[in-house]
Amino acid sequence: MTMRHRPRVWVVAFAAVPALAVLLVVARPSAPTTPAASGSRTGTLTGGSGDSGNGKNNGGGNDKKDFVISGNVNGLYPGSSRTLVVTLTNQNNFDIRVTSLSAAVSDPPGPCTAGVVRVDPMSGTVVVPKNGTATTTLTARMANDPSNDCKSTSFGLTYTGTAVKA
Amino acid sequence: MRKLTRRAAVLSAGIAASTAVGIAFAAWTSTGSGTGSAASTADEASTIAPVDLDVADLLYPGATKTTTVSIDNPNDYPVVVTSISAGSSDAVGGCAADSVRTDAVSDSTGVTRSDEATSVIPANGSGEYTLTLRMSDDPSDACKSQAFSMDLTAALKSAANSQDF
Numbered sequence: 623m624t625m626r627h628r629p630r631v632w633v634v635a636f637a638a639v640p641a642l643a644v645l646l647v648v649a650r651p652s653a654p655t656t657p658a659a660s661g662s663r664t665g666t667l668t669g670g671s672g673d674s675g676n677g678k679n680n681g682g683g684n685d686k687k688d689f690v691i692s693g694n695v696n697g698l699y700p701g702s703s704r705t706l707v708v709t710l711t712n713q714n715n716f717d718i719r720v721t722s723l724s725a726a727v728s729d730p731p732g733p734c735t736a737g738v739v740r741v742d743p744m745s746g747t748v749v750v751p752k753n754g755t756a757t758t759t760l761t762a763r764m765a766n767d768p769s770n771d772c773k774s775t776s777f778g779l780t781y782t783g784t785a786v787k788a
Numbered sequence: 789m790r791k792l793t794r795r796a797a798v799l800s801a802g803i804a805a806s807t808a809v810g811i812a813f814a815a816w817t818s819t820g821s822g823t824g825s826a827a828s829t830a831d832e833a834s835t836i837a838p839v840d841l842d843v844a845d846l847l848y849p850g851a852t853k854t855t856t857v858s859i860d861n862p863n864d865y866p867v868v869v870t871s872i873s874a875g876s877s878d879a880v881g882g883c884a885a886d887s888v889r890t891d892a893v894s895d896s897t898g899v900t901r902s903d904e905a906t907s908v909i910p911a912n913g914s915g916e917y918t919l920t921l922r923m924s925d926d927p928s929d930a931c932k933s934q935a936f937s938m939d940l941t942a943a944l945k946s947a948a949n950s951q952d953f
Contacts, residue, residue, distance in 0.1 A: 691822030698828040700865045701948020710820065718818065727826065739826050740953065762826050766948040774830040783820035 687713040689750060691723065691781035698739060698764040706741060706760040708781070712750035717788035720748050725760060725779045734772035738765040741779065749788045832862040836872075836940050839916055847888065847923040847936075855890065855921045856902060859942055860914040866947040868898030868907045872917060875938035882930030890938065891920040898947065908947045 693708035898907025
């Protein structure tokens with residue numbers, strides 16, 4: 623549940639910050655920006671956001687692309703913990719650092735429920751090279767007492783993750 | 789008036805710098821998504837085997853004795869036996885079927901083993917259980933010195949306790 627809410631938070635932050643920046647520029651159009659690095663940083667970073675409509679794309683940044691997550695695990699049995707190898711594919715022309723990664727388990731067909739399987743979120747971070755892949759591991763666990771309906775069952779996993787430019 | 793202007797300028801620059809940091813993180817943040825699967829195994833069936841092979845020597849008409857069976861657990865998780873069915877002997881050498889019976893045992897939390905003070909059979913282990921054995925009151929002479937066999941069915945369930953769901 624936490625992962626699903628996080629993008630909303632960033633959307634709000636992203637929308638609010640440029641508005642604040644514009645307001646400041648209007649208030650002090652000739653304000654002496656003593657630290658030149660500050661002004662340069664702002665321009666570069668704004669360009670990197672991909673906002674082409676306002677002509678701010680002067681940072682030479684690339685449009686970001688979502689990274690792709692995949693991975694399967696077999697052999698779950700009551701009380702077991704299995705290593706789930708996850709492959710991360712970076713489609714960008716720059717390295718990214720994946721800072722969060724989690725998997726939601728969905729109900730399989732039939733009476734068995736998703737609640738008998740869990741996948742622990744990733745701890746730490748992992749760098750994925752530009753236009754490359756990297757692997758990391760998660761832990762998939764099965765409850766101690768799943769019902770008989772959960773034998774030989776495939777549970778769907780839906781991965782979500784976030785990353786920043788490395 | 790001039791001082792106020794400088795302070796305002798410094799204050800604005802400070803806020804702008806903070807804002808830039810915020811943009812830096814947000815601008816390059818990306819998300820990832822994908823799908824996968826997690827598959828469970830099926831259980832492997834246990835087998836029941838007699839431990840006392842010479843029970844025929846112990847039986848006589850109307851006798852109530854005990855016998856021991858061993859149940860294995862070929863799975864990678866611990867189990868408990870929740871029931872062992874009643875048994876009825878097969879016909880053998882002219883001795884009629886059902887001349888010897890075993891009583892059923894059951895315990896929803898696990899039948900206690902006879903070889904250990906526990907009901908749990910560890911992963912890939914085995915456990916022994918004592919059953920009550922009875923011979924009918926009037927078996928035929930053909931039942932003397934016979935070895936009896938019967939079908940037994942045990943029910944087992946997971947006794948895993950390693951997860952905290």
